[in-house]
Amino acid sequence: MILVYINLINYMDRYTIAGVLPVIANDFRIKDSDSGLVQTVFICSYMVFAPVFGYLGDRYNRKYIMGGGIAFWSVxxxxxxxITKEYFWLLLITRVLVGVGEASYSTIAxxxxxxxxxxxxxxxxxxxxATPVGCGLGYIAGSKVTSAAGGDWHWALRVTPGLGIVAVLLLFFVVQEPPRGGAEGRIRRKPLTNSSWTSDIKSLLKNPSFVLSTFGSTAVAFIAGALSLWAPTLLMRARTVLYKVNPCLRDVLSCAEILLFGCVRSVTGIVGVKAGVKISKRCRKKNPRSDPLVCGFGLPCAQPFLYVSLVVAKKSLISS
Incomplete structure (x- = not known):
C-alpha cells in the first residue's frame, strides 16, 4: 500500500505541470514548441537513467535507492x-533532475x-x-491550486513535495526489503547471482516476448504521454473558442471540463486496469497467452474512440 501511495504521488507530480501548462507558457512567454520541452526533457532524463537504476537495484539495497530518489525529486x-519568469532554462534543468529521481522509484518498486x-x-x-489516478489528481490539484492562488502556478508545484517527504518516512520505517526472488523461494534451488551488463542485454534481445512487449509499451507511452500533456491545454483553448469567452487563464483553470477530464482519467484508468486483469485471468484457463492477447485486442479497440474524441471537440467538449 505504501508503494502504491508513492506511485500515486509520483504520477501526480509528473502531470501537475500539464494541468497548468498554459499558465506556465503565458508566464514565461513561450511558444507551444518550448512548452513541450518541459515534458520532453523529463522523459529523456527518465529514459536514460531508468536502466541505470535497474542495474543498481539488482545489486544494492532497493529501499535506500528508492528513498533517496523520492527525497531528491521532492526537493x-x-x-x-x-523559479521566476526570467529563467525558463532553469525550469527545464529542474525537470531533467526530477526525471532522475522518478526513474529511481518507478524502475525498482x-x-x-x-x-x-x-x-x-x-x-x-x-x-x-495509481498511474491513471495520479494523472487525474495531478490535473485537478494543479488547476485548482493555481486558480485558488490567483493564477500563480508556482503553488501547484508545492503540493507533492510534502507528500513525498511523508513517503520517504513510510518507506524507511515501514517497508521491508524482501529477498530477491523471494516469491520463487519454494522452487529455486540455486541462489541468485549478479551477471554482467552485456550478458543481461544479450539475454533480453534474444527474448522476443520482451522485445515486442517493450515496443508495444513504447507505442502506448508515446500516445498516452502526448495526450496527457496536451489534453488540458486543448480543453482550455476549445472552451475559449466554443463559448466565446475571454481567454482569462484564471477563469479557464476553474472550468468544469478540466475537473471532469481529471475524474474521467482516474475512473476509466481504474476500470481499464481491473477489467484487463479480470478478463486475462478468466481467459488464461483456456489460453496461457491471454495476457498479450488481451493487450493486443484492447489497444486497437481504443483507437476509434481517440479519433472521434478529437473530431467532436470542435463542437462539444463534454462529448469529447
Missing part, C-alpha cells in the same frame, strides 16, 4: 516552484512487489492503478 520539485507475491499480475495491477 527539486519544491525548488522549481521558486515493481521488483519489490514481484518478490513479495506469487500472484504478480493481480498485485501489480493494484500498483499501476
Amino acid at each position: 527539486i520539485t519544491l525548488s522549481s516552484s521558486f 515493481p521488483t519489490l512487489i514481484a518478490d513479495l507475491h506469487d500472484e504478480r499480475s493481480r498485485m501489480l495491477s493494484f500498483f499501476y492503478l
Whole structure:
C-alpha cells in the first residue's frame, strides 16, 4: 500500500505541470514548441537513467535507492516552484533532475512487489492503478491550486513535495526489503547471482516476448504521454473558442471540463486496469497467452474512440 501511495504521488507530480501548462507558457512567454520541452526533457532524463537504476537495484539495497530518489525529486520539485519568469532554462534543468529521481522509484518498486507475491499480475495491477489516478489528481490539484492562488502556478508545484517527504518516512520505517526472488523461494534451488551488463542485454534481445512487449509499451507511452500533456491545454483553448469567452487563464483553470477530464482519467484508468486483469485471468484457463492477447485486442479497440474524441471537440467538449 505504501508503494502504491508513492506511485500515486509520483504520477501526480509528473502531470501537475500539464494541468497548468498554459499558465506556465503565458508566464514565461513561450511558444507551444518550448512548452513541450518541459515534458520532453523529463522523459529523456527518465529514459536514460531508468536502466541505470535497474542495474543498481539488482545489486544494492532497493529501499535506500528508492528513498533517496523520492527525497531528491521532492526537493527539486519544491525548488522549481521558486523559479521566476526570467529563467525558463532553469525550469527545464529542474525537470531533467526530477526525471532522475522518478526513474529511481518507478524502475525498482515493481521488483519489490514481484518478490513479495506469487500472484504478480493481480498485485501489480493494484500498483499501476495509481498511474491513471495520479494523472487525474495531478490535473485537478494543479488547476485548482493555481486558480485558488490567483493564477500563480508556482503553488501547484508545492503540493507533492510534502507528500513525498511523508513517503520517504513510510518507506524507511515501514517497508521491508524482501529477498530477491523471494516469491520463487519454494522452487529455486540455486541462489541468485549478479551477471554482467552485456550478458543481461544479450539475454533480453534474444527474448522476443520482451522485445515486442517493450515496443508495444513504447507505442502506448508515446500516445498516452502526448495526450496527457496536451489534453488540458486543448480543453482550455476549445472552451475559449466554443463559448466565446475571454481567454482569462484564471477563469479557464476553474472550468468544469478540466475537473471532469481529471475524474474521467482516474475512473476509466481504474476500470481499464481491473477489467484487463479480470478478463486475462478468466481467459488464461483456456489460453496461457491471454495476457498479450488481451493487450493486443484492447489497444486497437481504443483507437476509434481517440479519433472521434478529437473530431467532436470542435463542437462539444463534454462529448469529447
